[in-house]
Amino acid sequence: xxxxxxxxxxxxxxxxxxxxxxxxxxxxxxxxxxxxxxxxxxxxxxxxxxxxxxxxxxxxxxxxxxxxxxxxxxxxxxxxxxxxxxxxxxxxxxxxxxxxxxxxxxxxxxxxxxxxxxxxxxxxxxxxxxxxxxxxxxxxxxxxxxxxxxxxxxxxxxxxxxxxxxxxxxxxxxxxxxxxxxxxxxxxxxxxxxxxxxxxxxxxxxxxxxxxxxxxxxxxxxxxxxxxxxxxxxxxxxxxxxxxxxxxxxxxxxxxxxxxxxxxxxxxxxxxxxxxxxxxxxxxxxxxxxxxxxxxxxxxxxxxxxxxxxxxxxxxxxxxxxxxxxxxxxxxxxxxxxxxxxxxxxxxxxxxxxxxxxxxxxxxxxxxxxxxxxxxxxxxxxxx
Amino acid sequence: xxxxxxxxxxxxxxxxxxxxxxxxxxxxxxxxxxxxxxxxxxxxxxxxxxxxxxxxxxxxxxxxxxxxxxxxxxxxxxxxxxxxxxxxxxxxxxxxxxxxxxxxxxxxxxxxxxxxxxxxxxxxxxxxxxxxxxxxxxxxxxxxxxxxxxxxxxxxxxxxxxxxxxxxxxxxxxxxxxxxxxxxxxxxxxxxxxxxxxxxxxxxxxxxxxxxxxxxxxxxxxxxxxxxxxxxxxxxxxxxxxxxxxxxxxxxxxxxxxxxxxxxxxxxxxxxxxxxxxxxxxxxxxxxxxxxx
Numbered sequence: 001x002x003x004x005x006x007x008x009x010x011x012x013x014x015x016x017x018x019x020x021x022x023x024x025x026x027x028x029x030x031x032x033x034x035x036x037x038x039x040x041x042x043x044x045x046x047x048x049x050x051x052x053x054x055x056x057x058x059x060x061x062x063x064x065x066x067x068x069x070x071x072x073x074x075x076x077x078x079x080x081x082x083x084x085x086x087x088x089x090x091x092x093x094x095x096x097x098x099x100x101x102x103x104x105x106x107x108x109x110x111x112x113x114x115x116x117x118x119x120x121x122x123x124x125x126x127x128x129x130x131x132x133x134x135x136x137x138x139x140x141x142x143x144x145x146x147x148x149x150x151x152x153x154x155x156x157x158x159x160x161x162x163x164x165x166x167x168x169x170x171x172x173x174x175x176x177x178x179x180x181x182x183x184x185x186x187x188x189x190x191x192x193x194x195x196x197x198x199x200x201x202x203x204x205x206x207x208x209x210x211x212x213x214x215x216x217x218x219x220x221x222x223x224x225x226x227x228x229x230x231x232x233x234x235x236x237x238x239x240x241x242x243x244x245x246x247x248x249x250x251x252x253x254x255x256x257x258x259x260x261x262x263x264x265x266x267x268x269x270x271x272x273x274x275x276x277x278x279x280x281x282x283x284x285x286x287x288x289x290x291x292x293x294x295x296x297x298x299x300x301x302x303x304x305x306x307x308x309x310x311x312x313x314x315x316x317x318x319x320x321x322x323x324x325x326x327x328x329x330x331x332x333x334x335x336x337x338x339x340x341x342x343x344x345x346x347x348x349x350x351x352x353x354x355x356x357x358x359x360x361x362x363x364x365x366x367x368x369x370x371x372x373x374x375x376x377x378x379x380x381x382x383x384x
Numbered sequence: 385x386x387x388x389x390x391x392x393x394x395x396x397x398x399x400x401x402x403x404x405x406x407x408x409x410x411x412x413x414x415x416x417x418x419x420x421x422x423x424x425x426x427x428x429x430x431x432x433x434x435x436x437x438x439x440x441x442x443x444x445x446x447x448x449x450x451x452x453x454x455x456x457x458x459x460x461x462x463x464x465x466x467x468x469x470x471x472x473x474x475x476x477x478x479x480x481x482x483x484x485x486x487x488x489x490x491x492x493x494x495x496x497x498x499x500x501x502x503x504x505x506x507x508x509x510x511x512x513x514x515x516x517x518x519x520x521x522x523x524x525x526x527x528x529x530x531x532x533x534x535x536x537x538x539x540x541x542x543x544x545x546x547x548x549x550x551x552x553x554x555x556x557x558x559x560x561x562x563x564x565x566x567x568x569x570x571x572x573x574x575x576x577x578x579x580x581x582x583x584x585x586x587x588x589x590x591x592x593x594x595x596x597x598x599x600x601x602x603x604x605x606x607x608x609x610x611x612x613x614x615x616x617x618x619x620x621x622x623x624x625x626x627x628x629x630x631x632x633x634x635x636x637x638x639x640x641x642x643x644x645x646x647x648x649x650x651x652x653x654x655x656x657x658x659x660x661x662x663x664x665x666x667x668x669x670x671x672x673x674x675x676x677x
Binding site: 284 | 391393554555559566567569570571572575576578579580582583588590591593594602606608609613654655657658659660661662663665666667669670671672674
């Protein structure tokens with residue numbers, strides 16, 4: 001059988017799975033099996049090498065349009081990429097998490113910018129930061145204050161963002177900020193793609209309790225951004241953010257469920273087969289399997305219709321419960337080995353990171369709110 | 385099956401269960417049930433059992449699922465069989481008599497079976513206790529794993545049907561009932577409980593759908609464990625938010641709470657199944673991967 005063409009692979013996700021799986025079975029990604037580094041910048045750069053190898057060999061270049069320098073195909077290709085990496089026991093580079101969230105809105109609302117800037121990101125040479133949250137606007141995003149004021153040829157941005165994942169080392173920043181009045185709430189927001197080295201941008205790391213600089217604050221002091229770097233129309237920022245959140249909730253849960261399945265296997269390999277361990281590991285497996293079944297349906301819905309409804313908040317809620325649940329089980333079952341010594345530094349570190357999973361992308365409480373309002377159609381909440 | 389076809393099937397089944405609850409098997413035959421299951425196992429089985437759960441059906445259709453998957457002629461199934469000092473005791477849902485399949489012992493028993501009434505957490509059910517000498521069981525070659533898995537999927541569907549109904553009843557009630565000047569369902573603590581119950585129910589339902597697509601019996605066990613957990617969560621939040629009325633005999637809620645509990649016990653409770661799945665993972669050192677999209 002002759003090898004399939006790129007167009008054939010782009011048109012047929014299952015063919016893509018076959019090609020990717022044999023590429024992984026050849027051992028091409030084995031050098032990245034143990035990628036944990038105490039320094040997160042070092043780890044992200046190291047994993048960038050895997051993204052680059054995947055992209056350059058072709059198997060990591062599907063799921064994105066040809067116009068953006070990739071090989072075509074849709075979000076199902078991405079879902080399969082994450083699936084096969086975790087199946088092979090290869091860590092999924094953080095790049096993909098951010099790409100999956102920031103890439104689709106760029107392609108959809110700013111195809112010219114995608115064409116111009118997406119390729120180095122797809123190729124792992126750079127990664128981008130998502131600057132939405134502010135000190136006074138966390139899950140309540142519509143109350144953000146960072147402002148872009150129109151000037152000749154573009155805007156001047158002033159304000160402060162916080163909790164930007166992988167902000168340190170990011171090459172570009174996708175910024176959501178205010179262009180309308182403060183009272184306009186979600187109607188007066190716009191989105192921009194900024195170069196992280198623009199004059200006036202100051203990125204300061206925030207060390208998580210595990211000591212790693214997973215997050216950052218980003219300060220904007222009269223930063224100029226040209227009009228052509230606006231993603232979508234002025235005032236369209238909220239709808240683009242909502243479009244983006246579908247991918248964050250829809251595909252991200254699928255990506256992470258594969259990682260969690262693998263993580264559970266690693267935990268199982270470390271613990272003694274006590275009755276407690278059997279029950280805990282078994283229950284967590286059942287929960288991951290259920291999340292995975294649910295997230296697969298959501299990912300398919302996204303691939304088929306290009307949209308997922310408020311039901312994706314169910315996936316997000318379940319995901320947070322499991323991210324924390326598995327690390328709690330590690331702490332409980334590993335006991336002193338979790339708390340002390342060199343061997344389990346990664347588990348300690350991830351335990352702290354897992355605490356953020358019920359916060360970022362809309363806290364678990366905000367997800368419950370969405371489910372109550374828009375899925376269960378309960379009467380509106382009282383302020384009491 | 386399209387969503388519309390499933391909807392139609394659902395109302396046909398509901399009408400059938402409501403009009404002739406004691407004659408379900410004959411009615412299913414008339415519907416051409418076996419053909420439908422052969423063509424659309426997931427849609428057919430889940431719809432039937434979700435409705436059987438929602439309408440608190442008491443028929444022994446579960447026996448039918450297990451026996452037809454087994455491909456063995458028998459009259460009923462002995463659940464939760466335990467052997468002690470040469471005597472086996474177990475639970476019978478169907479009518480006593482004839483040849484009984486005993487999945488836990490991978491065999492059949494006929495004759496020498498003593499039957500007695502079984503006090504039940506769900507007082508509506510007239511299940512019986514059976515006991516017989518272990519020596520009277522004839523080991524029988526069949527795909528018992530697959531048959532158990534089929535029955536576990538059916539049970540999971542029935543339990544999910546009950547869990548969703550408990551949640552629906554509680555949401556309806558608290559949307560009408562006013563205290564402190566507001567509907568109870570307007571209070572955040574109440575709403576968040578329902579969001580959690582809904583997430584658990586729909587996760588279980590998704591895993592159940594996925595378990596039909598594989599021959600791996602571990603996934604059917606997982607689906608049943610997930611359903612049992614979801615029903616526990618839905619029962620907990622429903623009973624609490626109904627207030628005292630939810631624990632009265634007069635109110636319907638207790639039927640669902642008790643029914644989901646006793647169904648959970650059949651063919652491995654969620655806790656037992658969790659432990660079994662965990663033991664498999666720890667012994668084999670492999671985690672079953674679900675990779676189908």
